Amino acid sequence: IFVLANEDWKPEPFDFLIDGELVRMSLEDFLLAKDIFTEKALVIEYIKAVVPKKEQEPALHDDWISGVDGSKTRYILTGCYDGFGRVWKASGTCSHILDGHLGAITSVRNLNSNAESDVDQIVVTASKDRTLRLWKFDLGESLGQPKKIRAFKILRGHTAAVQSIGADPSGDLVCSGSWDNSLRLWNANTTDSDTVLVSVKKRKKG
Numbered sequence: 619i620f621v622l623a624n625e626d627w628k629p630e631p632f633d634f635l636i637d638g639e640l641v642r643m644s645l646e647d648f649l650l651a652k653d654i655f656t657e658k659a660l661v662i663e664y665i666k667a668v669v670p671k672k673e674q675e676p677a678l679h680d681d682w683i684s685g686v687d688g689s690k691t692r693y694i695l696t697g698c699y700d701g702f703g704r705v706w707k708a709s710g711t712c713s714h715i716l717d718g719h720l721g722a723i724t725s726v727r728n729l730n731s732n733a734e735s736d737v738d739q740i741v742v743t744a745s746k747d748r749t750l751r752l753w754k755f756d757l758g759e760s761l762g763q764p765k766k767i768r769a770f771k772i773l774r775g776h777t778a779a780v781q782s783i784g785a786d787p788s789g790d791l792v793c794s795g796s797w798d799n800s801l802r803l804w805n806a807n808t809t810d811s812d813t814v815l816v817s818v819k820k821r822k823k824g
Contacts, residue, residue, distance in 0.1 A: 631667040636660055679704070685726040687741075692757060695741050697723030703743045704764070705755065712764040714755045718772075721746035725782045729789035729806060742792055742806065744780035749773060750794055752806060773804050 634641045641648050641662075649656065685697035693713070694706045703716030703723055725744040729752075736757040744750050751769035759765065778798035785792050785806070792804045 632664045633667045635663040635665065681722070684722065684724050685743075687726050687728050689728050690739075692736070693739070695726045695728060697726040697743055699723070701745070703741070703753070705739075705741075705757075707757070713757060715764045715766045716741075716743060716751070716753050716769070717766045718751060718769045719743065719745040719747050719749070721748075721779070724780060727783050727785050727792070729785055729792070740789065742783055742785065744783045744794055746779040748776045748778060748780060748796070750780060750783060750792065750804065771806075773806075775802055776800065 636648065636652075643651070648654075654660070679696070679698045679700065681699035683696055683698050685695075687695040692708065696704045696706065698704065699722040701719045701722060703719075703726055704712050705714040705716075707713050723743050723745050727742050729740040729742055730738065739755050739757060741753050741755075742750055743753070750773035752771040752773070753767060753769050755765075755767055773792075773794075776794065776796040776798050778796050780794050780796045782795045783792060790805065790807045792806045794802050794804065796802070
């Protein structure tokens with residue numbers, strides 16, 4: 619009668635617990651498995667069940683998400699322990715997959731400051747493979763399936779996993795921190811023929 623009177627009502631699955639343990643079998647089988655006599659009074663709790671994903675639902679990331687940069691209004695950049703970076707549009711769709719790292723991505727950062735343009739978006743990623751990589755993409759070039767792109771520059775120099783990255787507002791300089799106990803400053807200006815380490819000399823004390 620309740621269902622007929624409430625067309626919008628949907629059944630809600632629940633899980634049941636006995637002594638803090640989820641019951642994954644019939645009550646009779648649970649009592650037999652735990653050597654609980656039927657005469658014993660039981661306190662049975664119920665909680666809202668976590669419904670598993672349906673097969674048709676896409677797995678957006680295949681591992682831990684290790685980095686997120688949402689500083690742009692037109693997209694969000696993510697890095698994952700599966701070794702891929704991903705670009706997400708405001709609609710929630712993945713437009714680009716950054717493919718090339720040989721280890722887990724640990725940090726991501728947007729570089730260029732031109733937030734209004736769809737073209738020549740530049741980002742940098744860091745990885746446990748001891749490298750940083752620069753990527754360039756156009757937001758309007760991917761239709762339907764995500765487009766895989768390769769890095770246009772690879773920054774090598776660290777001898778251990780790169781854990782974090784930062785950039786100046788212009789995007790010309792990138793700073794990286796690594797498990798090799800070093801900080802490195804890179805010239806990431808894309809007009810340069812090569813991206814090189816910036817020399818940082820200690821100031822003389824006056």
